[in-house]
Amino acid sequence: MKLLSVNDNGLYCNVGDFYIDPWKPVKTALITHGHSDHMRWGMAHYICHHHTVPILKLRLGEENSVQGVEYGEEFEIKGVKISFHPAGHIIGSAQIKLSYQGEVWVFTGDYKLASDGVSQPYEQLRCDHFITESTFGLPVYQFPSAHDIYAAINRWWKKNAEEGYNTVLLGYALGKAQNMLAHADRTIGDIYLHGAVANVNAALNEVGYQFQGERITSDTDRSRIKEALIVAPPSASDTPWLRKLKPYRIGMCSGWMQLRGARRRRGVDMGFPLSDHCDWKQLNQAVLQTGAKKVYVTHGYENVFSRWVAEEYNLQSSIFKTLYNDEEEESA
Numbered sequence: 001m002k003l004l005s006v007n008d009n010g011l012y013c014n015v016g017d018f019y020i021d022p023w024k025p026v027k028t029a030l031i032t033h034g035h036s037d038h039m040r041w042g043m044a045h046y047i048c049h050h051h052t053v054p055i056l057k058l059r060l061g062e063e064n065s066v067q068g069v070e071y072g073e074e075f076e077i078k079g080v081k082i083s084f085h086p087a088g089h090i091i092g093s094a095q096i097k098l099s100y101q102g103e104v105w106v107f108t109g110d111y112k113l114a115s116d117g118v119s120q121p122y123e124q125l126r127c128d129h130f131i132t133e134s135t136f137g138l139p140v141y142q143f144p145s146a147h148d149i150y151a152a153i154n155r156w157w158k159k160n161a162e163e164g165y166n167t168v169l170l171g172y173a174l175g176k177a178q179n180m181l182a183h184a185d186r187t188i189g190d191i192y193l194h195g196a197v198a199n200v201n202a203a204l205n206e207v208g209y210q211f212q213g214e215r216i217t218s219d220t221d222r223s224r225i226k227e228a229l230i231v232a233p234p235s236a237s238d239t240p241w242l243r244k245l246k247p248y249r250i251g252m253c254s255g256w257m258q259l260r261g262a263r264r265r266r267g268v269d270m271g272f273p274l275s276d277h278c279d280w281k282q283l284n285q286a287v288l289q290t291g292a293k294k295v296y297v298t299h300g301y302e303n304v305f306s307r308w309v310a311e312e313y314n315l316q317s318s319i320f321k322t323l324y325n326d327e328e329e330e331s332a
């Protein structure tokens, strides 16, 4: 009995007649998290963790039909038991667990095992069938601890400030930006936000999150912005908006920054390998600890990781071809 399979619209549960993170408009969509490759426009009804609700309304519109659920809360659609569990990827991100006739399936969405200090830490689940992403599914990816990176960012900001520069940190507006803000050392200087980041923060504020930083608007007196930290999405690089904040040094936070040459290709002064995904070791650990007998790999280096799981651990493994494109991680 194959409870989940991929069709033209997305990851489909035929027994329950619903989808998970579909890429075409469908009736019922369970959504793992608010990144644009997983949460798309046009579903008649969305079900997501309740911290994702304001993000969905911000990005897809207030008028959408959205149902928020708690982590661990169990509900049923046509006899399929469903629950959302922390994925540790970004605020509100969830693994989705389905149980039917004694078989348990888990779809991770995007996830990481290492805690970022902001999103609810990953919960290790047990299941029979495990569908995992593989964004960084190559042995070369071994991320340093996030706390070491936050410390390195603060040291770099301090040095830039002492030398009379602003510090611009580029990272995705949902996820990276909140992690950077939560760990930025306010004693070094003032913190300013690009509008895209400020909008996400305002949405998250509705469900109780508070992040430091002042929104830069057209009225903001730019001459006041000195030795400051400015948090902006990668799309802000090389724009007139950014050039008005000179003099600055610019850093990029992304798992891809671990690769040699990535920083130069992005045209930034500094790269921080801060990732919201599992590295190689974490992927392996997650697969083994689920106890799953069948693994499905998607979203990344699926060929490499699927073959590895089959040969190294003697597990059944196959590939799910999906349209998740990892645009939030700014691929290499």
Ligand SMILES: [Zn+2]
Pocket: 033, 035, 089, 110, 328
């Ligand atoms: Zn994501």
Ligand SMILES: [Zn+2]
Pocket: 035, 037, 038, 110, 299, 324, 325, 326, 327
């Ligand atoms: Zn993704």
